[in-house]
Amino acid sequence: MDDEFEKLFKVKVDFDDKMDTGKENELKIAQFISYYCKRKNIKHLDATGVAKVIEYCSRIAENQNKLSTRFSKIAELLIEADAWAEVDKEPYIRDKHIKKAYDEKIYRNNMIEEKMLEMYKTRKVIIDIKERKIGRINGLSVMNLGDHVFGKPSVITATTFIGHKGVINIEREVEMSGSIHDKGVMILEGYLSEKFAQDVPLSLTGKICFEQSYGGIDGDSASSTELYALLSSLGDVPLKQYIAVTGSVNQKGEIQPVGGVTEKIEGFFDICNHFGLTGDQGVMIPYQNIEDLVLKDEVIRAVQKGIFHIYPVSSIEEGIEILTDKSYLDIYERIKGKLHKYADSDNQSTASGKNLKRK
Template sequence: MDSKHQIYRPEESKEDLMAEKLTSEDESNELLGDIDFMDTSSITVPESLIDQVIGQDEAVEVIKKAAHQRRHVMLIGSPGTGKSMLGKAMSELLPVEELQDVLVYANPEDNNTPRVRVVPAGRGKQIVDAQKMEARKKVQTRNMFLMLIVMALIVYAYYTGQLLFGVIAAALIFLSLRYMLPKEDAMVPKLLVDNNNKKKAPYVDATGAHAGALLGDVRHDPFQSGGLETPSHERVECGSIHKAHKGVLFIDEVNTLRLESQQSLLTALQEGEYPITGQSERSSGALVRTEPVPCNFIMIAAGNLDAMQGMHPALRSRIKGYGYEVYMRDTMEDTLENRNKLIRFVAQEIVRDGKIPHFTRDAVAEVMREAKRRSGRKGHLTLMLRDLGGLIRVAGDVARAEGASLTDAKHVLQAKKMARSVEQQLADRYMERRKDYSMFHSSGDEIGRVNGLAVMADSGIVLPIMAEVTPAQSKEEGKIIATGKLQEIAKEAVTNVSVLIKKFLGEDITKKDVHIQFIGTYEGVEGDSASISIATAVISALEGVPVKQTVAMTGSLSVRGDVMPVGGVTQKIEAAAQAGIKTVLIPKSNVGDVLIDESIKGKIEIIPVSTIGEVFEYAMGSQRTRLIEKLRKFASDAKIGIALPESIHNPSRSI
């Protein structure tokens, strides 16, 4: 066999190609190397949150510096990569400072401008309790004085023979004095921010908070007269920015805050204090505005890439100018050190959950394998650890349901089937429906029909593509017409393929219209991974050469005919295998990205290709010899470079 057509295996290293399948024990040893442990109960879990962060070394270093220097931080990255944990860890790293309590007092000069006082932590509660006790004593003294007056009036009326008049007079005096005299408890301050018995800097998560919860608010008072009103200072409520004073304020998806709230947040960041006022103009609290309340916090803003688009430019400039911006990593290199960290992550999740049994060595190896698979990159491990943690918990639940003392590899494999995402389940139903109605074929040869492969969320699907050639409707030129709700990148991919068609055929196609149909793409098509599928379908239709329906393919295509790498090859291969496809063509650059499940091995042949010529060799039917010879002759006559295979034979290589 020619070395060019060497047989590959998904688990093989780049240098050595092993012919024999690895046993599960060998696979565990290969994945875990010299890491010695029997189960995760022997793995030490660090107590500090910052030491529990996996794979985000750059972000951890920034958080440590920001905590020491009290800088703001913006964390941008995919969900589940550790942004919230880094925020909590920062509050543990902040230098120990004297926390403060905030009191709000009534203002006799202006009821709508309550006064604010700051005292050491724990002192606020003592002040409020002392003043409540003093007010209670004053109330008791006043009530006793009123009772003496009332009793004196009743006794006087009794002896003068005017008892009824005396009772009425006593009642009127009692009520008038009770409601006309100032209330002693109205002068008792309200403890707005209480940091009593707190040893660490506060951490406040204000994700999704509305204006009142974030910036503070003043409650509405429905009874504003007749002695039934509530004093203004008692209706004041602090916001998250005030609770986070001398601590950390964490806001995820910061772009979801209204622009007005972002502007107010910017003011709080700049001034280190912010007055509290009613947030609703229809509330009586809108008239109340306190003196500035301290809010000297460190802000950690988090979000996806789109968070920066909806973020107030001045707020982002403030964070960038007085802090750091960090882009979180989605994957980490597959090294021995990082594998050790991932093993520790499994132990961390088990300890944090507290309801699932520890994992055996084989179970951890299966989790490690899944981390490699989900990374989508050769030589990398995924850092989408929230999803991976979900798999760990489901596997533990399966083991617990069976009454097992330890979670084994079989439990992890069962969990992978049970813990499928909604998108994966939707893709399964999608494929079932297509198969029931024969929307794609998995046997025979057909002209102008190709089984492409695509990704729906985190699951693969088979994407049938058909091409047909007709006389041009326009007298001036022929057109390439693609249908199937194509998005921008997909349209550009079709344009690139049209260049190749002209180059490979070497003939005038201005008198022909080429129709390309993406079958069943009701949700739309985006990306260029169907480029080699489009090119194969169109060339097949133009030249009348049938395409094997047992073959599916994925790959991007350059205008010179080179097959370029795409994403999601593992998911696409698994989808093809489940659909009954026998052979899959993938870009040669993606060979290291393939990590398919054990259940798929042996069901499908995976062939890496590097040029469109190789695609034709392996995808076309028995008449491919005529097509390739024609292309080679044209390339020679026109003296242009077209990458074609040196020999034509039945392929026998797979990954």
């Protein structure tokens, strides 16, 4: 933005930190690995080692179809993997050494994640991953500590009753909510109005809360999760607590992509794995985020065995059926019935109030 910049620097270039996958670019990664190993005089990689590095390049890029060009990250991985290959007295760095180096780096930086996981284990943070409950759902958020990013489940609850205040964001009321999160909650009221208030006014007050949250909340990646909780409360339909949800939603009920899906899935998986995988547990994500999944081996094996599940969805109607095992048409009819009762009760109380004033 500085006028002097254009005078001093005649050629400006934007360098991307990602590139497309494909044989040509994967070969370039392999060539960089070979060059770096020669330059630093460390062990070379066999084919499995190179494949694992390329896999982690996709993980850093957060996309199956992209590779990270942050070569400093690759270099750090190679240096530590060389040490583990030396410990094993192997002539080449193999995939297990790359994985060991990656896991050890996470271990050195995940103290806060471990402490939060311990709070779930000791029930200091209350979470249900086995039952079905009304107006309650497990959402997913991401915490970025700079050197380490991890997913954290959050319990979201919703209550609904007769009134005119619409959907109230409790975090906003106590000034713990960011503007993007506030926008996401306001979108929910737009969806409810279009679906259920075409012939009667929306006589509703609903309250949404992130339980046991003591810091600020921002972003709209939980907006679909909040909407499911509201629909559950209005329709008196229990939701599966063993399916965690992430995804943004618009006023038309279309699910929109979000960031950090890999970490979110792994965060919920770790908690389910600790308490015991039942075979029913899983995570619901926007279908647009499928290509962003670069999951750790433990999660992939659990999905392959059918003991953990990933559900890509494109609409609220599709998602509510997965969470309830009921037709969304049946659920919406129940909601319409309740909202009509709310409107009738509201009209009666208004009429009674007018009569009292006349008297």
